[in-house]
Amino acid sequence: MARKPKPLPELEWLAPRLRISRAVSMACYAGLIVLLLVWTLFFANLHGASPWLVIGVQLVPLLLVAPGMIKGSPRAHAWGCFIVNLYFIQGVLAAIDPARAVFGWLEAIISFVFFVAALLYTRWAFQYTRRAAGETEA
Helix, strand or coil, rough: CCCCCEECHHHHHHHHHHHHHHHHHHHHHHHHHHHHHHHHHCCCCCCCCCCHHHHHHHHHHHHHCHHHHEEEECHHHHHHHHHHHHHHHHHHHHHHHHHHHHHHHHHHHHHHHHHHHHHHHHHHHHHHHHHHHCCCCC
């Protein structure tokens, strides 16, 4: 038995949601980078390791998707959803340690909000593109 196709949302409905989800995902993306920089440079106990080396290793995954995120690519946002899971896990593990609990909770919350916003942006951007091309059903 075939299911009735679901109609794609209207462009007027999608446009503001695209702007908001992109703004939230970019704010969380930048916030995560700033949080990692500030924590590593000023608060982290690195046991003698170079802070710039630690920052470099921590930021490489985020910086891989930076060009696409800045351009607004839905695929870069989708890849960002995969990458940010590493930071969510790191945040949850840090939240268990009382000395790093605030950092851990901030990292986990920012990562979670980024994941949701980037996921919604990806979905709505592809729906917007399909609807703008003339499709009416999903």
